[in-house]
Amino acid sequence: MPVKQAEFKVSNSDPALCPPPDRPEYAFIGRSNVGKSSLINMLTGRHSLAKISGKPGKTQLINHFLIDNEWYLVDLPGYGYAQVSKSEREKFAGLINGYLTSRPNLLCIFVLVDSRIQPQKLDLDFMTNLGDRGLPFVIVFTKTEKLGTVKLQAMLDTYRATLLETWEEVPTWFITSAITSAGREEILDFIRPLNEGFVKERIATTKRK
Numbered sequence: 001m002p003v004k005q006a007e008f009k010v011s012n013s014d015p016a017l018c019p020p021p022d023r024p025e026y027a028f029i030g031r032s033n034v035g036k037s038s039l040i041n042m043l044t045g046r047h048s049l050a051k052i053s054g055k056p057g058k059t060q061l062i063n064h065f066l067i068d069n070e071w072y073l074v075d076l077p078g079y080g081y082a083q084v085s086k087s088e089r090e091k092f093a094g095l096i097n098g099y100l101t102s103r104p105n106l107l108c109i110f111v112l113v114d115s116r117i118q119p120q121k122l123d124l125d126f127m128t129n130l131g132d133r134g135l136p137f138v139i140v141f142t143k144t145e146k147l148g149t150v151k152l153q154a155m156l157d158t159y160r161a162t163l164l165e166t167w168e169e170v171p172t173w174f175i176t177s178a179i180t181s182a183g184r185e186e187i188l189d190f191i192r193p194l195n196e197g198f199v200k201e202r203i204a205t206t207k208r209k
């Protein structure tokens with residue numbers, strides 16, 4: 001089922017000012033220029049909900065979008081932009097960590113990876129960090145229409161082998177393209193049952209009290 005309603009809620013640099021954690025929430029993050037804004041627009045069927053970046057690494061804000069009045073899609077700042085100072089990088093890490101540790105309603109983090117680039121230490125370290133903290137995540141390969149079937153499969157094989165050096169099993173992943181909309185249904189179908197679980201859990205909690 002496609003997204004019916006997508007509404008920008010708030011942008012901020014202080015996790016304490018995010019909306020109340022009263023709805024399930026999914027965060028999208030990846031290296032600058034990975035295609036995050038394009039993916040968010042593709043998922044929501046909007047042309048310009050998230051701004052396609054002219055200047056990578058510029059947005060350092062946590063953006064909340066309310067989807068179908070039911071769940072939050074959170075656009076986190078892109079990491080790994082080479083031309084930022086050490087103090088900027090530290091500020092960024094503080095912002096992301098503050099966010100990740102303050103959202104009890106955060107059900108899954110979508111880590112975006114450019115399918116045309118070999119596995120990068122920065123992305124793998126980010127995933128390891130999430131795993132160490134028990135934060136659930138999945139991988140989203142972007143721009144996959146650029147690769148033919150054979151190259152795409154080779155990339156997935158390489159990624160699988162690399163991940164299995166660290167992980168017992170490979171996390172769930174999605175093959176996407178903002179150009180062809182590949183992966184949209186799969187991601188929305190992944191989110192839907194998690195939303196239902198979240199609501200049920202809250203109802204159960206309400207009953208117990």
Ligand code: GDP
Nearest residue numbers: 032033034035036037038052053143177178179
């Ligand atoms: P962000 O910085 O991660 O938000 O990335 P953007 O969404 O701004 O995209 C960065 C660049 O990659 C832009 O030039 C996009 O047009 C391009 N791009 C994003 N998604 C795709 C895709 O699925 N396929 C192709 N071919 N290009 C894409």
